[in-house]
Amino acid sequence: MTMFGRGRGSEPARNAEALRLVGVTKVYGTDAENSVTALDNVSLSLPAGSFTAVMGPSGSGKSTLLQCAAGLDRPDSGAVVVDGEEMTGGTEAQLAKFRRRRVGFVFQQYNLLPTLTVAQNTTLPLKLAGRRVDREKARTILAQVGLADRLGHRPDELSGGQRQRVAIARALVTEPSVIFADEPTGALDTRSARDVLHLLQEAVRFHGRTVVMVTHDPVAASYADSVLFLADGRLAGYMNAPTVDSVAERLAHLGDDVPAGV
Amino acid sequence: MFSLAFRSVRQRPGRFVGTLLAAFLGATVTMTFNSMHDTAGAAGVDDRSAESLTLAAGVVGGYGTLLVFFAIASTLTVNVRQREEEMGLLRRTGATPAQIKRMIVGESVLVALAATVLAIGPAMLGGRALFDMFQDTDQVAADVDFAFGPIALSAGFGITLIAAAGAAYLAVRRATRTAAGAAGAGEPRGRLRNVGGGLALVTGLGGAATTFVFESTDPALMAPAAYGAILLSIGLAAFSPALLRMLLRRVGRPIGALGAGGYLAVLNTRQRAAELAGVLMPLVLFIGVATATVYMQAVESDAIEASGLAKSVDDKNLETMNLIVVGVIVGFACIMLINSLYAATSYRSREFGGQRLAGATPRQVLGMVVTEGLLLTVTGVVLGTAAGLAGLVPFNMVRTDTVWPEQSPLVWLGIVATAAAATMVTGWATARRALRTPAVVAVTKAA
Ligand SMILES: Nc1ncnc2c1ncn2[C@@H]1O[C@H](COP(=O)(O)OP(=O)(O)O)[C@@H](O)[C@H]1O
Numbered sequence A: 001m002t003m004f005g006r007g008r009g010s011e012p013a014r015n016a017e018a019l020r021l022v023g024v025t026k027v028y029g030t031d032a033e034n035s036v037t038a039l040d041n042v043s044l045s046l047p048a049g050s051f052t053a054v055m056g057p058s059g060s061g062k063s064t065l066l067q068c069a070a071g072l073d074r075p076d077s078g079a080v081v082v083d084g085e086e087m088t089g090g091t092e093a094q095l096a097k098f099r100r101r102r103v104g105f106v107f108q109q110y111n112l113l114p115t116l117t118v119a120q121n122t123t124l125p126l127k128l129a130g131r132r133v134d135r136e137k138a139r140t141i142l143a144q145v146g147l148a149d150r151l152g153h154r155p156d157e158l159s160g161g162q163r164q165r166v167a168i169a170r171a172l173v174t175e176p177s178v179i180f181a182d183e184p185t186g187a188l189d190t191r192s193a194r195d196v197l198h199l200l201q202e203a204v205r206f207h208g209r210t211v212v213m214v215t216h217d218p219v220a221a222s223y224a225d226s227v228l229f230l231a232d233g234r235l236a237g238y239m240n241a242p243t244v245d246s247v248a249e250r251l252a253h254l255g256d257d258v259p260a261g262v
Numbered sequence B: 001m002f003s004l005a006f007r008s009v010r011q012r013p014g015r016f017v018g019t020l021l022a023a024f025l026g027a028t029v030t031m032t033f034n035s036m037h038d039t040a041g042a043a044g045v046d047d048r049s050a051e052s053l054t055l056a057a058g059v060v061g062g063y064g065t066l067l068v069f070f071a072i073a074s075t076l077t078v079n080v081r082q083r084e085e086e087m088g089l090l091r092r093t094g095a096t097p098a099q100i101k102r103m104i105v106g107e108s109v110l111v112a113l114a115a116t117v118l119a120i121g122p123a124m125l126g127g128r129a130l131f132d133m134f135q136d137t138d139q140v141a142a143d144v145d146f147a148f149g150p151i152a153l154s155a156g157f158g159i160t161l162i163a164a165a166g167a168a169y170l171a172v173r174r175a176t177r178t179a180a181g182a183a184g185a186g187e188p189r190g191r192l193r194n195v196g197g198g199l200a201l202v203t204g205l206g207g208a209a210t211t212f213v214f215e216s217t218d219p220a221l222m223a224p225a226a227y228g229a230i231l232l233s234i235g236l237a238a239f240s241p242a243l244l245r246m247l248l249r250r251v252g253r254p255i256g257a258l259g260a261g262g263y264l265a266v267l268n269t270r271q272r273a274a275e276l277a278g279v280l281m282p283l284v285l286f287i288g289v290a291t292a293t294v295y296m297q298a299v300e301s302d303a304i305e306a307s308g309l310a311k312s313v314d315d316k317n318l319e320t321m322n323l324i325v326v327g328v329i330v331g332f333a334c335i336m337l338i339n340s341l342y343a344a345t346s347y348r349s350r351e352f353g354g355q356r357l358a359g360a361t362p363r364q365v366l367g368m369v370v371t372e373g374l375l376l377t378v379t380g381v382v383l384g385t386a387a388g389l390a391g392l393v394p395f396n397m398v399r400t401d402t403v404w405p406e407q408s409p410l411v412w413l414g415i416v417a418t419a420a421a422a423t424m425v426t427g428w429a430t431a432r433r434a435l436r437t438p439a440v441v442a443v444t445k446a447a
């Protein structure tokens, strides 16, 4: 149940495959004793316009997967392809330039800049990329996330839920191919969390984005179209049309499904 | 009381470097000059020698102590602010505010103690050099012996330890208060700064104006002008946020148009103008005091030369004293400037992380930091030069009957270049270090 090509309007044609990982491995630490294999030969492919949740126990490599896929960290081996383009940049500047057009981020701790207003925070990625700042469009997106009357406020004048909505608006404004979200509802109350999850759904349905969301909460995962399960740095399962109960059930037995050595 | 503090100092000695350096310099200066008291107090020293020595000891007396306090306070404020997270953690695990206060004060006293012990050797050498100079110029009789004793040591330990304990107490009290009643904590401080700044401006102008009361050849002519410049520097720095904002209204747009780095620099500086007064204070002091004292000395030397007389021993001593005073103030101001700027930049690691996640390249972040440094430098140069001239021009008018000193502006350019370099290099190097942490780590870790 993947969804293609909705709401793309006048944007440049997107690749049908939004994200592909081929044999991605990431090891932390250099000496043999202390090294941790956070990702072990992970391959996956996500179609454009999909909403995927990534789940797994703490330490299973979810954040590492997201960071490698998003170009925030470089895998030790394997390839990452975003919107048809392989990530090859070596320096941080090259990676930053690669990310600008292709990916957006939403993190648990919002990462808004305290000295910038809501409107300025939203348009910052455009400024940094040297792109034309379409204030009208930013305003429209901020209105869509319910912040039309907060444009001149600074982050410390907003609630957690409102801050996360600014972060979503900021991730949308560059029209990226993939939006990566790491525990976006982790610091929010139930109602704000629901608003944020609805907005991520809308990013897929109305804006045609692809969303990859790391979460440990079955309720959050149930908003996605599909769920990828991760255990000990390896893919350990896949579920379509997840519900709260089916996800919780699968999580509880995740350890059982991973025979050693596979 | 000391066990927790002792462990904390031992484990993370790096974060106490600023305090150690400030306390070390403070103790060295204090003991160097106070050893003149020891020397003067020894048996068999004639009255004239004793008077010269006591006079010298008093040169850095009052404001020297004040500078030691300010320098230590500035480094400790930074240290405590960087550790708000740790203090919050301690409180959540059951430490009372009093226990935290004791820990921080204990740490500072330990560091100050170490600094003073380290300073004894250099202070003995410095004291001896000062003493030799007095003997060479016949201000002190040849049969007097240099002594480094109880007065130097008690002043060194006393002033440094009391300054460290007091500054730590104030810093931690402010931090715990801010944490308790987060909002509105800035208000009374702003008012206090305005009142203090106003007072410094009024007394500074008064000091500079007093210059006109003196005869042109009065040996004390330089004193009111110099003190005027120091006080005006402090007063102007207190009101520097207003000037910074005014500057931004003029140049904000063109700088913002230069690129994302400039754009962010303008927004940050506008938003943080009030906090940046802490960085501007030592910058203005540095430029103001250095400009006033160095040029007054030059005017004085030229005036003596023009009168056809040779420099007397007193003239020479005054010159040396002036240069020492400039050296001390400038040294302290430089430590404070570098320390406060280092802190202001390093605790922004998280903010830099946020910018990088929003698509900023390391270059853009560095561009922003350097632009901010430029805005600070320009503000500091304007205010510092104004304060320096406010002392220098009255002195020049009384001493030479012309308004404008005829000395070359090259020295002033040198002073400005030094200040600009200290500001930019500190900001740039600190930001570069902060950028070594991966962006994702920077935004999750406390600074
Ligand atoms: N920077 C790092 N240095 C060393 N080990 C790390 C680092 N980041 C993550 N790890 C380790 O890699 C594994 C996966 O971590 P992570 O991707 O954060 O898991 P998750 O997000 O699923 O909790 C864990 O064992 C973790 O301890």
Ligand SMILES: [Mg+2]
Residues within 6 Å of the ligand: A062, A063
């Ligand atoms: Mg994680």
